Amino acid sequence: MVRPALTGTRIRARRNLRGMRQAELAREVGVSASYLNLIEHNRRNIGPDLLGALAQALGVSVDALIEDGDSRLVEGARAAAERCNLDPAELERIDEFTGRFPGWAKVLAETQSRVERLERVVEQLNDRMTHDPYMGEALHEIISAVTSVQSTATILNDAQEIEPDWQARFHQNILQDSARLAEGAVALVNYLDAGKSEETGLAAPQEEVEAWLAQHDFHLPELEAETFDPARLVAGQVELSSEASRALALQWVTQFHADSRALPLARLLPALDRVGIAPEILADEFGIPFDQVLRRFALLPRDILVERGLPVPGLVICDNSGTILFRRGIDGFALPRFGGACPLWPLYQALQRPFVRLRMPLATAGRLGRRFVTYACAATRAELGFGMPSVLQATMLILPAENLTEEAERALLAVGASCRTCPQLDCAARREPSILMTAV
Amino acid sequence: MEKRVLVIEDEPNISEALRFILTREGWKVDVSANGKSMLGTLQADPPDLLILDLMLPDLSGFDILKFLRAGEGTRELPVLMLTAKGQSADRVEAERLGVTRFMTKPFANAEVIAAVREMTAP
Numbered sequence: 001m002v003r004p005a006l007t008g009t010r011i012r013a014r015r016n017l018r019g020m021r022q023a024e025l026a027r028e029v030g031v032s033a034s035y036l037n038l039i040e041h042n043r044r045n046i047g048p049d050l051l052g053a054l055a056q057a058l059g060v061s062v063d064a065l066i067e068d069g070d071s072r073l074v075e076g077a078r079a080a081a082e083r084c085n086l087d088p089a090e091l092e093r094i095d096e097f098t099g100r101f102p103g104w105a106k107v108l109a110e111t112q113s114r115v116e117r118l119e120r121v122v123e124q125l126n127d128r129m130t131h132d133p134y135m136g137e138a139l140h141e142i143i144s145a146v147t148s149v150q151s152t153a154t155i156l157n158d159a160q161e162i163e164p165d166w167q168a169r170f171h172q173n174i175l176q177d178s179a180r181l182a183e184g185a186v187a188l189v190n191y192l193d194a195g196k197s198e199e200t201g202l203a204a205p206q207e208e209v210e211a212w213l214a215q216h217d218f219h220l221p222e223l224e225a226e227t228f229d230p231a232r233l234v235a236g237q238v239e240l241s242s243e244a245s246r247a248l249a250l251q252w253v254t255q256f257h258a259d260s261r262a263l264p265l266a267r268l269l270p271a272l273d274r275v276g277i278a279p280e281i282l283a284d285e286f287g288i289p290f291d292q293v294l295r296r297f298a299l300l301p302r303d304i305l306v307e308r309g310l311p312v313p314g315l316v317i318c319d320n321s322g323t324i325l326f327r328r329g330i331d332g333f334a335l336p337r338f339g340g341a342c343p344l345w346p347l348y349q350a351l352q353r354p355f356v357r358l359r360m361p362l363a364t365a366g367r368l369g370r371r372f373v374t375y376a377c378a379a380t381r382a383e384l385g386f387g388m389p390s391v392l393q394a395t396m397l398i399l400p401a402e403n404l405t406e407e408a409e410r411a412l413l414a415v416g417a418s419c420r421t422c423p424q425l426d427c428a429a430r431r432e433p434s435i436l437m438t439a440v
Numbered sequence: 441m442e443k444r445v446l447v448i449e450d451e452p453n454i455s456e457a458l459r460f461i462l463t464r465e466g467w468k469v470d471v472s473a474n475g476k477s478m479l480g481t482l483q484a485d486p487p488d489l490l491i492l493d494l495m496l497p498d499l500s501g502f503d504i505l506k507f508l509r510a511g512e513g514t515r516e517l518p519v520l521m522l523t524a525k526g527q528s529a530d531r532v533e534a535e536r537l538g539v540t541r542f543m544t545k546p547f548a549n550a551e552v553i554a555a556v557r558e559m560t561a562p
Contacts, residue, residue, distance in 0.1 A: 136525075139524070140495065140524045140525065143524035143545050143546060144451045144454065144524055144545065146545075146546045147451070147454055147524070147545040147546035147547065148451060148453040148454045148457060150546045150547075150548070151454065151457035151458070151461075151546075151547070151549055152453065152456075152457050154548070154549045154550075155457060155460055155461060155549065158549075166460065169456065170456075170457075170460075173453040173456060173457075176453065177453055
């Protein structure tokens with residue numbers, strides 16, 4: 001059975017074009033004029049035989065009387081009607097409605113389709129909020145800090161008399177929690193900003209690889225073996241859901257295995273016991289590239305470092321476009337999850353002076369700036385040929401620093417994560433306003 | 441006799457604020473940052489009221505609630521569960537396990553006091 005929506009209207013239009021009267025056409029196809037009138041007003045379904053006869057009488061093809069858009073229009077309007085629990089008697093007249101008011105029906109169908117698309121987006125976002133552990137944790141942190149600030153501020157505001165001890169403690173708590181709140185908000189903005197880039201299709205595989213490595217605390221025991229099959233290791237990982245993330249993981253795992261072979265644990269551990277995390281010493285001692293030592297430190301088993309009282313480092317790698325290729329986060333040093341980091345990072349300074357080994361102490365910008373020591377170096381990743389540009393890769397190892405010398409304190413470089421979340425407002429390197437501009 | 445409330449909450453500043461407002465309400469307040477170490481005490485000498493965070497470092501608030509509802513002396517213990525996760529699934533689960541009152545963070549102090557009064561009214 002053919003839906004009459006618009007088909008009846010088209011029959012009427014074709015008949016008028018041919019200058020036929022309704023009664024004439026009705027007689028020709030063997031129906032009453034009143035029945036044809038109902039058809040032309042889209043109030044009756046049309047059987048295939050009758051439609052064929054009408055098409056023949058009007059000198060057009062059946063297809064010319066039927067349009068694909070009709071059913072979509074009707075279904076769209078029906079979905080909208082069902083969502084609003086429209087009276088069934090009204091719903092029965094949907095064909096008549098779409099036929100008589102095709103423009104309005106189109107508006108309704110498109111609105112319904114838009115609502116459905118938006119609902120899907122909301123569902124995906126909701127799913128992300130529910131199942132994304134990072135976001136869950138970040139929000140939990142923020143809500144906890146807000147709870148504490150709100151509760152404590154209410155006490156300070158409401159209580160008639162508070163002992164000076166309590167008062168001082170509550171002031172201290174508010175200060176702590178507001179700093180925590182600012183940190184949490186910045187981390188969340190960085191995270192959400194990174195989410196936008198998923199549309200490019202670039203960030204998602206990188207995130208998957210990092211999440212997979214993070215799950216293993218950035219150490220895969222297989223990497224310490226003399227020989228192993230990286231492709232096999234990567235193929236079996238359910239967390240690497242796409243071909244792109246498996247390819248990326250394979251690239252990094254192959255690199256990290258080469259790093260571990262260049263500096264195997266048997267040789268590295270005695271050196272660690274002797275000099276600690278001293279990349280400059282170990283690179284010379286073992287005659288291997290500086291950036292290789294930096295990567296090796298960042299992917300060591302945590303217990304090896306903890307047992308020796310050594311910190312677990314962070315690591316960032318970028319190419320010469322500045323795009324971050326790899327991140328291992330470290331507490332207190334925010335890493336934007338996709339490009340756009342602070343141009344003052346030694347990572348980028350290393351790109352300006354390839355092969356020069358840098359050691360730079362720095363502090364994160366803001367009142368509660370944390371101290372770190374960074375080691376950075378850029379090396380060639382690929383040569384495209386004579387007269388062609390080189391592809392560089394810069395690597396930066398980040399270590400927490402507790403007791404800097406006075407000299408180091410004086411030379412301390414204040415850096416942020418990205419301009420967007422950096423509280424250092426008068427920075428000459430700033431490329432866009434900070435979201436903290438109004439808050440600080 | 442002074443009524444006793446135990447607050448199991450791993451956020452020290454929240455516990456401190458709760459301690460303050462409840463002390464002013466006349467409660468004797470004990471605070472613990474984790475639930476595991478308090479299971480024995482809860483069973484042996486249950487307080488008059490328990491304020492329990494849902495996300496704790498060792499046992500979750502749900503685990504503790506389940507433990508309490510299975511114990512003879514703690515089956516009826518009034519439990520006010522606090523959570524930063526306002527998801528309805530958590531509320532449903534808490535109710536299924538027998539929570540007395542479920543409150544999402546951030547809460548207003550007055551709201552906590554009103555809930556505590558209501559839950560422990562004779």
